Each structure stands twice: as structure tokens, then as C-alpha cells.
Amino acid sequence: MIQSTIHYGLHFGLPLFIALLFYRKNWLRAYGIMLLAFLIDLDHLLAHPIFDSNRCSINFxxxxxxxxxxxYVLLLLPKPSRLIALGLVAHIISDVADCCLM
Known part of the structure; x- marks a missing residue:
């Protein structure tokens, strides 16, 4: 329970924190773009089983x-891709935290 709370709290909270801190004027737009990083979880559809609570996503x-x-880290450099890159990196950070809690 604590692991999933931390994991999903980071998934939604870290992009929100970044949006409010660095994109205060357009925080909702920035937050929405960063949440698009959830699309990288579509690769879970290639795994069998699709969801395994004891499997670390990183490098799987x-x-x-x-x-x-x-x-994703290199995409932080050019300005046009920075928001989606921030979302991707935040997504990976939350997945790394999840792996550490396993």
C-alpha cells in the first residue's frame, strides 16, 4: 500500500511540483504535457503478464x-522538447523509486 502510494504520488506529484515551480503562469498546460509521459507505459502491453506488481520496469x-x-535526458537540452522530457524523466524517477521499494 505504501509502495503504490509513493509510486503514484510521484507519478502525479513530481510533474505537478515541476509545473508549479518552473511554469507558474502556464502550470496547467505544462502539467498536462508532462502527464503525457504516461504514454511510455504502453510498452507494458508487450510484456507477459502485462502487469506484475513485483517486476521492476527499469530496463525490462x-x-x-x-x-x-x-x-529522455538528452531531450532536456532543446527547449521545444523540454516539457515532455521533464515528464519522461519524472516518470522514470518514480519508476526507479518503485524499484527501490521492492
């Missing part, structure tokens, strides 16, 4: 691989 699913994470 293709969009959660170390190579993908490097791309």
Missing part, C-alpha cells in the same frame, strides 16, 4: 531501458 520494458533513459 523497451521504453524504460537505459538507452531510452539516455534519450
Amino acid at each position: 520494458h523497451p521504453l524504460h531501458s537505459y538507452y531510452a533513459i539516455i534519450v
